[in-house]
Amino acid sequence: xxxxxxxxxxxxxxxxxxxxxxxxxxxxxxxxxxxxxxxxxxxxxxxxxxxxxxxxxxxxxxxxxxxxxxxxxxxxxxxxxxxxxxxxxxxxxxxxxxxxxxxxxxxxxxxxxxxxxxxxxxxxxxxxxxxxxxxxxxxxxxxxxxxxxxxxxxxxxxxxxxxxxxxxxxxxxxxxxxxxxxxxxxxxxxxxxxxxxxxxxxxxxxxxxxxxxxxxxxxxxxxxxxxxxxxxxxxxxxxxxxxxxxxxxxxxxxxxxxxxxxxxxxxxxxxxxxxxxxxxxxxxxxxxxxxxxxxxxxxxxxxxxxxxxxxxxxxxxxxxxxxxxxxxxxxxxxxxxxxxxxxxxxxxxxxxxxxxxxxxxxxxxxxxxxxxxxxxxxxxxxxxxxxx
Amino acid sequence: xxxxxxxxxxxxxxxxxxxxxxxxxxxxxxxxxxxxxxxxxxxxxxxxxxxxxxxxxxxxxxxxxxxxxxxxxx
Numbered sequence: 410x411x412x413x414x415x416x417x418x419x420x421x422x423x424x425x426x427x428x429x430x431x432x433x434x435x436x437x438x439x440x441x442x443x444x445x446x447x448x449x450x451x452x453x454x455x456x457x458x459x460x461x462x463x464x465x466x467x468x469x470x471x472x473x474x475x476x477x478x479x480x481x482x483x484x485x486x487x488x489x490x491x492x493x494x495x496x497x498x499x500x501x502x503x504x505x506x507x508x509x510x511x512x513x514x515x516x517x518x519x520x521x522x523x524x525x526x527x528x529x530x531x532x533x534x535x536x537x538x539x540x541x542x543x544x545x546x547x548x549x550x551x552x553x554x555x556x557x558x559x560x561x562x563x564x565x566x567x568x569x570x571x572x573x574x575x576x577x578x579x580x581x582x583x584x585x586x587x588x589x590x591x592x593x594x595x596x597x598x599x600x601x602x603x604x605x606x607x608x609x610x611x612x613x614x615x616x617x618x619x620x621x622x623x624x625x626x627x628x629x630x631x632x633x634x635x636x637x638x639x640x641x642x643x644x645x646x647x648x649x650x651x652x653x654x655x656x657x658x659x660x661x662x663x664x665x666x667x668x669x670x671x672x673x674x675x676x677x678x679x680x681x682x683x684x685x686x687x688x689x690x691x692x693x694x695x696x697x698x699x700x701x702x703x704x705x706x707x708x709x710x711x712x713x714x715x716x717x718x719x720x721x722x723x724x725x726x727x728x729x730x731x732x733x734x735x736x737x738x739x740x741x742x743x744x745x746x747x748x749x750x751x752x753x754x755x756x757x758x759x760x761x762x763x764x765x766x767x768x769x770x771x772x773x774x775x776x777x778x779x780x781x782x783x784x785x786x787x788x789x790x791x792x793x794x795x796x797x
Numbered sequence: 798x799x800x801x802x803x804x805x806x807x808x809x810x811x812x813x814x815x816x817x818x819x820x821x822x823x824x825x826x827x828x829x830x831x832x833x834x835x836x837x838x839x840x841x842x843x844x845x846x847x848x849x850x851x852x853x854x855x856x857x858x859x860x861x862x863x864x865x866x867x868x869x870x871x
Contacts, residue, residue, distance in 0.1 A: 564851035687818035
């Protein structure tokens with residue numbers, strides 16, 4: 410028994426493939442998928458039909474008269490060989506022609522038109538996403554980078570949230586059933602605020618479960634609003650159209666699902682500032698009000714004081730006018746008996762020779778009564794004879 | 798803040814309090830009481846954000862680990 414090296418065997422395979430007349434000059438029809446150009450000008454793609462696929466390479470694609478795009482149905486000509494570095498059997502293309510639009514793309518357009526007609530994409534039925542979700546359902550593959558990215562982003566932005574993973578295959582035969590089941594499991598809990606349905610980038614057939622009608626209907630009837638983040642930003646799936654919010658990538662879906670805690674902090678600060686401003690404004694108004702009342706009260710008191718002051722001055726004046734001093738100042742005199750100090754208001758109180766004391770405005774002097782006569786001169790009538 | 802209040806409800810309450818304070822027209826003591834409630838809600842929200850750590854759980858699904866390699870099926 411002989412044991413061969415890998416290189417020997419791949420070399421042997423190549424010899425066989427390249428010596429076969431059919432494989433050396435062959436036309437193959439199929440749908441283009443996974444097309445990617447290299448900087449050196451080569452074009453790599455896959456040709457496929459419902460059952461199988463084959464890798465293709467076209468060196469120096471500048472010779473091409475058409476743009477080869479994914480989904481394009483083509484007929485390609487070339488020879489089959491093996492690329493020994495990877496062991497891949499591939500078609501080395503030297504000619505390629507379009508034969509119309511591929512069946513998957515036709516199916517996509519057919520279903521999109523049908524569901525659109527039914528109203529599944531209506532903007533009016535898109536539900537708003539919760540601003541501060543507490544529980545976020547994640548429908549994706551449990552092993553992939555997608556879950557890792559989503560977890561990282563939400564952990565960084567809004568760690569208050571709880572993620573609930575509903576694991577599912579996201580491609581292949583079981584993906585459709587798995588995605589629908591995952592949505593059911595999450596919605597069945599009743600406590601999920603929003604659901605992210607996500608898958609990383611891939612070819613149209615990798616993403617095909619997200620173009621499935623049953624998946625579309627499951628997203629449409631989901632109790633919690635759904636954010637789709639499927640493939641890259643150039644990929645559009647039916648799931649994107651029917652979701653409440655379409656994110657261009659799984660990471661973008663995570664960002665759409667939660668607020669940024671920094672923004673929440675800012676919002677909290679602004680509430681505190683607004684509350685403090687409102688309260689201190691009110692306190693300032695109350696203080697002003699108190700000041701105004703104080704001023705008004707002071708005025709009132711001043712008023713009372715000044716009114717009473719005037720009254721007092723009036724009283725003083727009145728008192729003044731009643732004082733005998735002012736009478737004396739007008740030229741009247743107070744006459745008293747020198748002997749006993751009694752005020753003399755009648756001639757009956759004196760006799761010739763009595764000494765009297767006379768008080769005038771600026772002093773007193775003594776005098777002697779030399780005579781008295783009853784009666785009073787007419788001009789003096791009208792003067793009060795006794796002010797007391 | 799009421800323990801039963803979700804973060805979103807707490808923020809809503811804070812918004813309501815701020816609005817009533819801004820509208821005014823109530824006794825100063827009431828305003829001070831509202832302000833104290835608002836300040837304590839804001840403080841609790843802030844602490845929640847500060848201390849939060851992302852929780853991850855899983856629901857049971859029919860997931861069969863049949864396609865993790867990402868290879869095309871069939």
